[in-house]
Amino acid sequence: MTASRRAAVLGSPIAHSLSPVLHNAAYAALGLDGWSYGRHEVDEAALPGFLASLDVEGDGWAGLSLTMPLKRAVIPLLDEVSETALAVDAVNTVVFTADGRRTGDNTDIPGLVAALAERGITRVEQAAVLGAGATASSALAALARICTGEVTAYVRSPERAAQMRDLGDRLGVAVRTAPWERAADALAAPLTISTTPAGANDALAHAVPAEPGALFDVLYHPWPTKLAAACAERGGTVLGGLDLLVHQAVLQCERFTGIRPAPLAAMRAAGEAALAGGS
Numbered sequence: 317m318t319a320s321r322r323a324a325v326l327g328s329p330i331a332h333s334l335s336p337v338l339h340n341a342a343y344a345a346l347g348l349d350g351w352s353y354g355r356h357e358v359d360e361a362a363l364p365g366f367l368a369s370l371d372v373e374g375d376g377w378a379g380l381s382l383t384m385p386l387k388r389a390v391i392p393l394l395d396e397v398s399e400t401a402l403a404v405d406a407v408n409t410v411v412f413t414a415d416g417r418r419t420g421d422n423t424d425i426p427g428l429v430a431a432l433a434e435r436g437i438t439r440v441e442q443a444a445v446l447g448a449g450a451t452a453s454s455a456l457a458a459l460a461r462i463c464t465g466e467v468t469a470y471v472r473s474p475e476r477a478a479q480m481r482d483l484g485d486r487l488g489v490a491v492r493t494a495p496w497e498r499a500a501d502a503l504a505a506p507l508t509i510s511t512t513p514a515g516a517n518d519a520l521a522h523a524v525p526a527e528p529g530a531l532f533d534v535l536y537h538p539w540p541t542k543l544a545a546a547c548a549e550r551g552g553t554v555l556g557g558l559d560l561l562v563h564q565a566v567l568q569c570e571r572f573t574g575i576r577p578a579p580l581a582a583m584r585a586a587g588e589a590a591l592a593g594g595s
Contacts, residue, residue: 319350319376320350320351320352320376321348321350321351321352321376321377321378321572321573322351322353322354322375322376322377322378323339323351323352323353323354323377323378323379323380323381323572324336324353324354324380324381325353325354325355325356325380325381325382325383325487326355326356326358326366326380326381326382326383326386327357327358327382327384327385327386328359328384328385328386329357329385330355330356330357330358330383331355331357331404332537333355333537334536334558334561334590334591335353335355335381335383335561335565335585336353336354336355337586337587337590338488338562338565338569338583338586339353339565339568339572339583339588340352340353340571340586341570341579341582341583341584341586341587342565342566342573342578342579342582343573344582345508345579345582345583346573346575346578348573351378352581353575354411356515358386358470359386359391359452360384360385360386363389363390363393364393365385367390367393367418372412372416373416374590377378377412378411378572378573379409379410379411379412379568379571379572380409380410380501381408381409381565381568382407382408382409382410383408384450386512387406387408387422387450388405388406388407388450390407390410390420390565391405391420391577392406392553393418393447393515394407394410394418394419394420395417395418395419396417396418396419396420397419397420397421398413398419398420398421398422400421400422400425400426401420401421401422401496402458403422403425403457403486403487404425404450404453404454404456404457404483405453406422406453406454406571407420407421407422408421408422408423408424408564408568409421409422409423409560409567409571411571411572414433414457421571422449422454422568423564423565423567423568423571424454424560424564425454425457425458425461426458426563426564426567427563427564427565427567428454428455428458428509428532428560428563428564429458429461429462430554430563430566431505431532431559431560431562431563432458432462432530432532432555433532434559434563435553436553437462437553438462439462439463439464439505439531440459440463440464440465440507441463441464441465441504441506442463442465442466442468442504442505442506442507443459443463443467443468443506443507443509444467444468444470444501444502444503444505444507444508444509445467445468445469445470445480445502445507445508445509445510445511446499446502446508446509446510446511446512446516446517447461447469447470447471447510447512447516448469448471448472448473448476448477448479448480449511451511451534452469452480452511453480453483455509455511455532455534456480456484456487456489456491457483457487458509459489459507459509460487460488460489460500460580462582463489463507465490466490466491466492467484467489467490467491467538468491468492468493468494468501468502469491469492469493469494470493470494470495470496470498470499470501470502470503471493471494471495471496472495472496475536477493478519480493481493493525499514499517499520500520500523502520503520503523503524503525503528503529503531503547503594504525504528504529506529506530507529507530507531507532508529508530508531508532509532509533509534510531510532510533510534510535510541510543513535514535514537514538514541514584517533517542517543518541518542518543520543521542521543521545522541524546524550524552525544525550526550526570527550527551527552528547528550528551528552528562529552529553530552530553530554530555531543531544531547531553531554531555532554532555532556532559532560533554533555533556533557534556534560535556535557536557536558536559536561536591537557537591539556539557539558539591540554540556544556558584558587558588560589561587562580562584562587563580565578565583566578566580566583570576
């Protein structure tokens, strides 16, 4: 019988999160009968108190997953933060070490890279990013690892444009910015990563070229988006938010449990079943 251990995802809102489904499926596949993964509604104001209230050793806390709006707010509360997380000023994973330290990391970035690699995309000469929020920052950091040329970010304001160019400078990737009104141009790139909210890229579906490049649309509900469906219809390689969610969760699971590799297939199947209403 495995010793009892706990993990959970924090955020606000959090009821929609698929993370418990993915992580608990992993624990079952690994035979970790004493492990459990839950969810807690926690906003920025409540985060310090929540962390302080945890009896890490007594309750067997292994780690936490963080979603919005906590990825930046948690940083001052940690003992150590990885270079990957510091690069984008966002932590989505906290691991509690044996000596009681809180260590922060970002698995969204390597998760993006791993999801693309699974589909055979390990190097591109150019890329485009739709949006300029927190997920766009992670996308840009992922592209810094696989894009050999310029990345064009399509944004809605000069302030966001400046932020993306500054981030590109820090990451060592050439970033050109363009106004959102020209976002259809993104679809000519070998790889486009869309980080926009639901419905924001629907109007681009009509602009998909006859031979599209790859599209990574980070939404998983509703799925497929109109843009993803149009790309798939024309034979393009399409990845969705579940691909990112599963791959980053795999890395979190490995950090929490110390077991590698985490069961990718079981986690994906559980996520697919949940989205289909099967759980």
